[in-house]
Amino acid sequence: MASESDIPILDFRKSKGVTLEEGSERWKEMSLKIKEAFESHGCFILRCDEISNELREELFTGLKSLFDLPEETKKKFVVPKPYRGYISKSHLIPHSETFGIDNSPKSNSSLQDFTNLMWPQGNPSFCKALSSMTLKTRELSLLVLKMVVEGLNLPQQYNFDVEELNNYNDTRVTKYQLPKDGKDSEVALALHTDKGTLGFICENEVQGLQVVSKTGNYVDVKVPSDGIVVIAGDILKAWSNGRFRAAPHRVVIRGDEERFVFVLFAVPKEGMVIKGPSELVDDENHPLRYRPFIYDEFVHYQHSTRTDESALEKFAGL
């Protein structure tokens, strides 16, 4: 029997004969599984062919050399937005260094600008790997969101809504330090929920992600080498009128191998009012949980008040 510590693994691999043509029976079955995973766990593990071993290798080789660059070079990457740019040794993330890169909706030019800033002589293979990861996860994100519409049995018109929820994407790359002072393990990223719509986490086979189950237990997420973790954020939770969980998660580092991750956050269109489908609201079982709100105002609230626990409930809860 499946227990709450079994994070569902959903297999999208064409190489294993999985075909997910929009509207087909298999598409509908998978959509239901995604819905159930977001309801019970707020996350799932996705296996797919799109992110090949070669691509992962190029990406993680590039990431290692990125974080090996001199501190003065890394510090050149400044972005005047919350949680973006190069962040290192901050009180929020004392055990990791991270780059938060903003991508404009329709181009990958900011990834190119980022690579050129870090390597003025260029680093085309890294730029290609980073762009390819971003593009592929962004496509997977739209696919997952369309399946959410199907899984929740909503009219097709909501496909426009989810496109807006997936309008913009932020790429984050992080290197976690090894536990210090002889400790066996260390919390390297504190417990939080992601503030956007969806997060796609791709790691270099060094495990460390933990999610909090419905009953409040920490569960280690064991990711297969070709797996990506898909986590619902606060926006998807609000849009689904609280039917989905935004899985609280943290990172615990153990052992002697460094963890590198690539994360793509899908975030709503600027100025989008987050107001879920009326079909998901009924007075008896599912009363309206959140007032309509603007995503950017939520992020601003969260960042300026440094509220993490229950930020969504405090900001928009009814």
Ligand SMILES: O=C(O)CCC(=O)C(=O)O
């Ligand atoms: O390293 C990970 O697995 C998680 C990263 C994460 O949760 C984040 O960047 O928001």
Ligand SMILES: [Fe+2]
């Ligand atoms: Fe996160």
